[in-house]
Amino acid sequence: MKWSNIKYLVFRRFVQISFLFLYAMGNYYGWKLLQGDLSSSILFGKIPLSDPLATLQILSTGALVGANVLVGAMIISLFYGIIGGRAFCSWVCPVNMVTDLAAWLRRKLLIDKIERKIWISRNIRYYMLVLALIVSAISGMAAFEVISPITILNRGVVFGFGMGGGLLIAIFLFDLFVVKNGWCGHICPLGGMHSLIGKYSIIRVSHNSDNCTLCMKCKDVCPEVEVLGMIGKRSEFVSRKECTNCGRCVDVCDDDALNFHLRKFLEK
Amino acid sequence: MAKKGKKVEITSRRRFFTDIAYSAGLATMGGLLWAGYTQKAKSSPLTLRPPAALEEKDFLKLCIKCGLCAEACHNRPSNIDRDTGKPKKSTLKMAKAEDNVTIGTPFFTPRDVPCYMCDDIPCVTVCPSEALDITKVTNKKTGELDFKMMDMGLAVVDSNSCIAFWGIQCDACYRACPLMDKAIKLEYDRNERTGKHAFLKPVVSMYDCTGCGMCENACVTEKAAIFVLPREIALGRPGDHYVKGWDKKDQQRVANRVDKDITTHDKRSAKKPEDYLNRELEY
Ligand code: SF4
Ligand code: SF4
Ligand code: SF4
Ligand code: SF4
Numbered sequence: 001m002k003w004s005n006i007k008y009l010v011f012r013r014f015v016q017i018s019f020l021f022l023y024a025m026g027n028y029y030g031w032k033l034l035q036g037d038l039s040s041s042i043l044f045g046k047i048p049l050s051d052p053l054a055t056l057q058i059l060s061t062g063a064l065v066g067a068n069v070l071v072g073a074m075i076i077s078l079f080y081g082i083i084g085g086r087a088f089c090s091w092v093c094p095v096n097m098v099t100d101l102a103a104w105l106r107r108k109l110l111i112d113k114i115e116r117k118i119w120i121s122r123n124i125r126y127y128m129l130v131l132a133l134i135v136s137a138i139s140g141m142a143a144f145e146v147i148s149p150i151t152i153l154n155r156g157v158v159f160g161f162g163m164g165g166g167l168l169i170a171i172f173l174f175d176l177f178v179v180k181n182g183w184c185g186h187i188c189p190l191g192g193m194h195s196l197i198g199k200y201s202i203i204r205v206s207h208n209s210d211n212c213t214l215c216m217k218c219k220d221v222c223p224e225v226e227v228l229g230m231i232g233k234r235s236e237f238v239s240r241k242e243c244t245n246c247g248r249c250v251d252v253c254d255d256d257a258l259n260f261h262l263r264k265f266l267e268k
Numbered sequence: 269m270a271k272k273g274k275k276v277e278i279t280s281r282r283r284f285f286t287d288i289a290y291s292a293g294l295a296t297m298g299g300l301l302w303a304g305y306t307q308k309a310k311s312s313p314l315t316l317r318p319p320a321a322l323e324e325k326d327f328l329k330l331c332i333k334c335g336l337c338a339e340a341c342h343n344r345p346s347n348i349d350r351d352t353g354k355p356k357k358s359t360l361k362m363a364k365a366e367d368n369v370t371i372g373t374p375f376f377t378p379r380d381v382p383c384y385m386c387d388d389i390p391c392v393t394v395c396p397s398e399a400l401d402i403t404k405v406t407n408k409k410t411g412e413l414d415f416k417m418m419d420m421g422l423a424v425v426d427s428n429s430c431i432a433f434w435g436i437q438c439d440a441c442y443r444a445c446p447l448m449d450k451a452i453k454l455e456y457d458r459n460e461r462t463g464k465h466a467f468l469k470p471v472v473s474m475y476d477c478t479g480c481g482m483c484e485n486a487c488v489t490e491k492a493a494i495f496v497l498p499r500e501i502a503l504g505r506p507g508d509h510y511v512k513g514w515d516k517k518d519q520q521r522v523a524n525r526v527d528k529d530i531t532t533h534d535k536r537s538a539k540k541p542e543d544y545l546n547r548e549l550e551y
Contacts (some may be wrong), residue, residue: 003387010284026339027326027335027338027339027342027343028342028345028355029354029355032344032400035336035338035339036334036335036339036396037333037334037335039332039333039334039372040332040333040334040336040337040396040397041334042336042394042396048396050332050334050396051332054299054332054333054430055332058329058330058332058397061329062329063326063329063330065332065397065398066395066396066397066398068396068397069332069396069397072396110496127291127294127295127298129300130297131295131298131299134299135299135302135303135306138303139303139306139307139331140325140328141306141309141310141328141329141370142329143302143303143306144331145332145333145372146305146306146370146371147302147305151333151372152371152372155335155362155372157335158335159338159361160362160364161364162364162365162366162367163364163365164364164365164366164371175498206413227332227393255551266309
């Protein structure tokens with residue numbers, strides 16, 4: 001295996017695990033680098049960061065949330081909105097490691113090749129997002145936060161696992177046997193939220209169709225294949241908001257037809 | 269009309285409306301299930317929240333489940349074990365799925381670890397969402413934090429199992445209380461059974477007790493005979509009909525009520541007193 005074929009994968013795993021590690025150290029040993037969890041944290045003992053979706057849900061219960069949470073959500077939205085795109089999903093979210101594992105196993109066990117009748121829309125996540133806000137308003141508590149596998153896994157590492165861990169196994173099995181990239185690519189409302197936030201980000205994957213040999217390795221590994229519609233046809237940026245900027249396609253391409261670039265808005 | 273044996277054509281217009289109905293139906297179904305689950309996911313009413321937590325309803329709206337309060341409690345200098353130099357098990361815990369407390373929200377169980385009522389109340393000052401409301405523990409006059417203003421709950425004594433009420437000497441809870449002689453007082457009584465001993469009975473004052481649970485933690489009986497309950501559970505409410513005529517403050521309590529809110533009739537008063545006396549109990 002060549003280094004250039006796993007470069008971004010290794011970087012991503014390093015970043016994802018570092019986040020969990022720092023959060024855990026923040027709790028167990030009082031390290032001041034990163035305290036709290038992905039719902040809301042304090043960076044370097046000063047800068048507040050919060051999950052924009054959790055914040056929206058709190059606001060939709062009609063409660064006025066503390067300024068630190070609001071500022072934190074703003075910082076996160078600006079960062080991903082301007083720079084990172086949907087990078088939260090592939091570089092930070094711990095569930096990504098679970099669902100990537102399921103997707104990898106699917107490929108190895110050739111489950112992908114079996115014809116299946118189950119099809120679900122990739123837009124469910126946006127319905128889930130709206131539903132989360134409505135249910136929050138009705139029930140008077142952040143609705144996705146009580147079922148979110150993301151926070152269950154994150155808190156599990158930082159504060160100790162409980163029975164909620166079963167939900168992660170369920171998602172793993174769902175992704176493995178029921179729908180390919182089922183959770184992250186179809187259902188998760190936080191993924192939907194980050195897709196919307198990151199729609200106009202600068203960092204994007206770009207395709208050079210002159211170099212492309214149509215091997216389609218990229219489409220094999222992409223968790224959001226729809227975004228790669230231009231492969232072999234047009235040289236352009238992957239501009240659809242669902243791209244997670246995971247860089248797997250860049251990794252697997254042996255013909256230098258995919259790379260990270262800063263999006264140029266003016267050329268269009 | 270479609271002929272027999274031929275498939276009904278779906279026009280794009282029709283498909284459009286069917287799609288909408290389909291999505292709306294699914295979303296409603298999901299939403300109802302989800303909303304039902306969130307009701308079930310609410311905490312047991314016996315849950316004890318961190319200091320300065322808002323009333324449960326508002327607390328659940330605001331708490332973002334970040335765990336910063338629990339971390340602050342875990343890493344406060346006073347939680348370091350003097351022997352090992354490592355943090356001990358701390359007061360605040362983040363609820364897991366099996367805890368019967370809304371998942372991811374902070375709570376404590378005093379019989380395990382009570383709240384030590386830190387002077388600097390680190391758990392409250394760190395809360396980013398204001399679900400823990402610092403103004404609830406800030407002295408309005410001096411602007412300083414005052415741990416005596418905490419109100420996690422109220423200690424209640426079960427006088428049947430408290431051995432001090434049997435006449436055995438025990439003042440474990442009394443001594444453990446950070447607000448000794450205010451929140452718990454010892455009431456002295458003559459022990460008629462022996463004729464020469466005294467009862468030293470612990471009595472809790474609802475005005476001073478913060479619900480920290482030091483007493484519950486210290487209680488020597490197998491299952492604590494003094495334990496903390498949320499104040500809404502532990503306290504009754506006399507209503508406006510009963511007034512302490514000798515107490516100016518209590519008269520104030522009912523002075524402002526609105527006439528139309530005063531009812532002197534209820535289900536029970538509808539019956540005449542003779543009914544109670546002359547008839548058998550009706551169930
Ligand atoms: S889609 Fe959801 S679970 Fe998947 S990586 Fe993104 S936030 Fe995490
Ligand atoms: S006041 Fe109580 S809950 Fe808060 S940090 Fe101190 S011991 Fe923990
Ligand atoms: S610090 Fe505040 S928002 Fe965070 S878990 Fe504690 S109570 Fe909730
Ligand atoms: S809970 Fe017990 S120890 Fe704490 S203030 Fe009340 S009576 Fe004192």
